[in-house]
Amino acid sequence: MGDLPGVVITGVSGRMGQMLVREVQASEKLRLTGAVDRAGHDWIGRDLGLAMGGAETGLLVTDDAEAAFAEARAIIDFTAPAATLGFSRLAAERGLVHVIGTTGFSDEELDELAEVAKGSVQVRAGNMSLGVNLLTVLTRKVAEALDTEFDIEIVEAHHNRKVDAPSGTALMLGEAAAEGRGVSLADASDRGRDGITGARKAGDIGFSAIRGGDIVGEHDVIFAGPGERIILRHVASDRALFARGALKAASWALDQEPGFYDMLDVLGLN
Ligand SMILES: NC(=O)C1=CN([C@@H]2O[C@H](COP(=O)(O)OP(=O)(O)OC[C@H]3O[C@@H](n4cnc5c(N)ncnc54)[C@H](OP(=O)(O)O)[C@@H]3O)[C@@H](O)[C@H]2O)C=CC1
Ligand SMILES: O=C(O)C1=N[C@H](C(=O)O)C[C@H](O)C1
Numbered sequence: 001m002g003d004l005p006g007v008v009i010t011g012v013s014g015r016m017g018q019m020l021v022r023e024v025q026a027s028e029k030l031r032l033t034g035a036v037d038r039a040g041h042d043w044i045g046r047d048l049g050l051a052m053g054g055a056e057t058g059l060l061v062t063d064d065a066e067a068a069f070a071e072a073r074a075i076i077d078f079t080a081p082a083a084t085l086g087f088s089r090l091a092a093e094r095g096l097v098h099v100i101g102t103t104g105f106s107d108e109e110l111d112e113l114a115e116v117a118k119g120s121v122q123v124r125a126g127n128m129s130l131g132v133n134l135l136t137v138l139t140r141k142v143a144e145a146l147d148t149e150f151d152i153e154i155v156e157a158h159h160n161r162k163v164d165a166p167s168g169t170a171l172m173l174g175e176a177a178a179e180g181r182g183v184s185l186a187d188a189s190d191r192g193r194d195g196i197t198g199a200r201k202a203g204d205i206g207f208s209a210i211r212g213g214d215i216v217g218e219h220d221v222i223f224a225g226p227g228e229r230i231i232l233r234h235v236a237s238d239r240a241l242f243a244r245g246a247l248k249a250a251s252w253a254l255d256q257e258p259g260f261y262d263m264l265d266v267l268g269l270n
Contacts (some may be wrong), residue, residue, distance in 0.1 A: 005073040006033030010087055013043045018077035023243040029251045034068030035061045069094055074250040081105045087114055092120035097253040099246050100124035103168030117260035121253045125263040126147050126168020128245025133263045135234050136148035136176040139221050143180025148203045150225040152177045157218040165209040173221050
């Protein structure tokens with residue numbers, strides 16, 4: 001067990017953080033060497049297992065990421081954009097793999113992450129599930145096959161605690177659709193319709209977001225044409241799906257050269 005590569009989970013008290021802890025504890029490929037949360041969080045200084053309502057683990061939750069990273073080979077990070085940027089620099093300084101599930105980055109933050117990735121192994125995806133990554137491949141193919149007579153709309157639904165929209169997954173699907181069409185998503189995307197919007201522009205890729213209850217994550221890519229509609233759909237019903245994808249990415253990335261990778265690379269779908 002002691003020989004397994006060490007991994008640190010950031011944001012351990014979060015929905016994904018706790019799921020990741022459970023998956024690493026059950027893993028035969030990685031071992032948990034650090035548990036990081038935000039300074040001021042009431043889990044800081046507590047035993048991780050007890051804080052999660054389970055058995056004692058002997059691992060204390062810390063807000064000192066630098067110290068926690070010392071024993072690790074990989075960081076799995078599902079937190080918030082500003083936190084992830086900080087962790088990416090620390091991971092790069094120490095030559096650690098950084099698996100990023102965080103979503104909601106601005107373009108400037110994405111540029112910064114890309115700069116850091118030149119000197120470190122970074123895997124980032126708005127969705128770490130096999131199903132969604134396969135759906136991006138299908139979306140690209142369908143968008144390539146159809147012309148702008150077919151309007152592309154991406155509809156996503158998530159729980160009422162989600163803070164960013166469109167979801168990271170919706171943006172991945174939008175990028176795939178834009179790639180299939182041979183256009184830039186920045187030019188084609190239509191977000192946040194309200195009021196007298198005017199008729200839909202041919203070629204636009206529209207986004208709509210539903211927030212409610214405990215929905216884990218649902219995504220439809222709708223190709224609406226004259227007299228017919230094609231709908232590609234993914235429904236996630238268990239967050240463990242994302243956590244397992246992240247662990248797979250961490251193990252895979254340990255053998256890679258510095259650079260930026262996504263889940264298509266990890267899953268061999270590129
Ligand atoms: N790529 C994928 O497959 C998936 C991505 N996600 C994304 O992962 C992110 C987290 O989602 P979720 O777990 O639901 O959110 P939560 O809010 O439940 O968890 C985020 C955690 O990060 C902590 N955090 C925030 N800032 C820091 C910091 N500076 N240092 C350490 N910890 C910090 C939060 O602490 P506090 O609450 O005290 O602020 C919280 O514990 C989101 O961006 C979400 O979209 C989610 C699921 C799948
Ligand atoms: O915040 C979430 O919960 C999720 N976030 C990711 C996203 O933004 O797409 C992935 C998944 O849909 C759950």
